[in-house]
Amino acid sequence: MKRLRPMLRLLRRLRQGSGVLIPLVPYMADRFGATPALITPILGSYSLCQLIAAPFWGRLSDRYGRRPILMTSLAGACISYVILGFARNLEWLVISRMLAGFMAGNLAAAFAYASDVSKPEDRAKALGLVGASIGVGFMLGPAIGGLLAGNRLHEASFTAPAAVSACLSLLALALVVWMLPESHPVEDRTPHSEKRQRGAALRLLREKPGLRLLTGAAFLVTFSQSTLESIFAIWAWTRFNFGPRTVGLLLFCLALVAVSMQAGFVRKLVPRFGEPRVAAAGVMSYVVGLAIVAAGGSLWPTLAGLVLCGLGAGAFNPSASSLASRQASARNRGAVMGTYQASASLARVVGPFVSGLLFATFGRNAPFLISAAVTLPAAWFVLGRAALPAADEALERSG
Secondary structure: OHHHHHHHHHHHHHHHHHHOOOOOHHHHHHHOOOOHHHHHHHHHHHHHHHHHHHHHHHHHHHHHOHHHHHHHHHHHHHHHHHHHHOOOOHHHHHHHHHHHHHHHOOHHHHHHHHHHOOOHHHHHHHHHHHHHHHHHHHHHHHHHHHHHHOOOHHHOOOHHHHHHHHHHHHHHHHHHHHHOOOOOOHHHOOOHHHHHHHHOHHHHHHHOHHHHHHHHHHHHHHHHHHHHHHHHHHHHHHHHOOOHHHHHHHHHHHHHHHHHHHHHHHHHHHHHHOHHHHHHHHHHHHHHHHHHHHHOOOHHHHHHHHHHHHHHHHHHHHHHHHHHHOOOOOOOHHHHHHHHHHHHHHHHHHHHHHHHHHHHHHOOOHHHHHHHHHHOHHHHHHHHHOOOHHHHHHHHHHO
């Protein structure tokens, strides 16, 4: 686990930078005249570009190593935050979010790095720590962004949060340059002639039924997460009149619970119950949490629902990621994890594009209730993966 520590520090800085802006982008779009039905697609543009980029960065990391990919993408992320800080209309806001999303596809390389430096029996623990580090970034980021922006919508300052995000990206870049050793040796890298064949996401999904089930589960759970994240600021504003600061603190609480689960409890639960059961329990917790948020008529039920959502995300994400990593060999781990992350990125595209429409058409609670119903099958997908180990091993040997 010692080799994983520089990556954990990197991910905390990286996700803090993007997390700072989570509670602010909806308010920025509102200031520029966007309606709720348009605000959430702006958030979705980030995930659309991440979807496109995740397999791309994963394949490049298989060929050139993890460090060059991380350094390039971090420099691009810094540029995106500078653009956002100077944005004065919707067009530049969208450009900055799309560029940031493309660079955020580097999570495929980051997860591949974690898999490179961990033993198979320790992989759930390692990926749980990776998820916890990402969660720490998202936990601290919204709180920092909300405090910097203030709680009055029409007086909120967005330049300072953007500058903080850019500085955090530069700090993460410095960590890669000076502290992160390469984890993917030259002898394990995918040759140029094999890149397309081994990196093709559709071929991986055709060959590996276990990976298909896991990517399906990741899609459904992440759809719920992205729906909650994209509509929560608007929902909280219309229901409780909460501004950026309060929303940032609530998202801080949500991430705190998820981080606690990933960093501590998952490591104890997985050896006892197994990854599929822990992941399935996480799905059910998230579904119940969404239903409580929608049904609650005051702040306390909302907080209780957010706690359950945090517990569910913290249980599902590292367990399912570990199961996905077992579908890979040393030579195609970046491509496999890129494909897995691409399914989550696709959900982060669909969720924001749908949530605003559901909010405007069926009412403010509709996005949460529909997401809860849609996510239920993810538990069956994960448990179905547990019935396929022999087939997966045979496919891995043949690949």
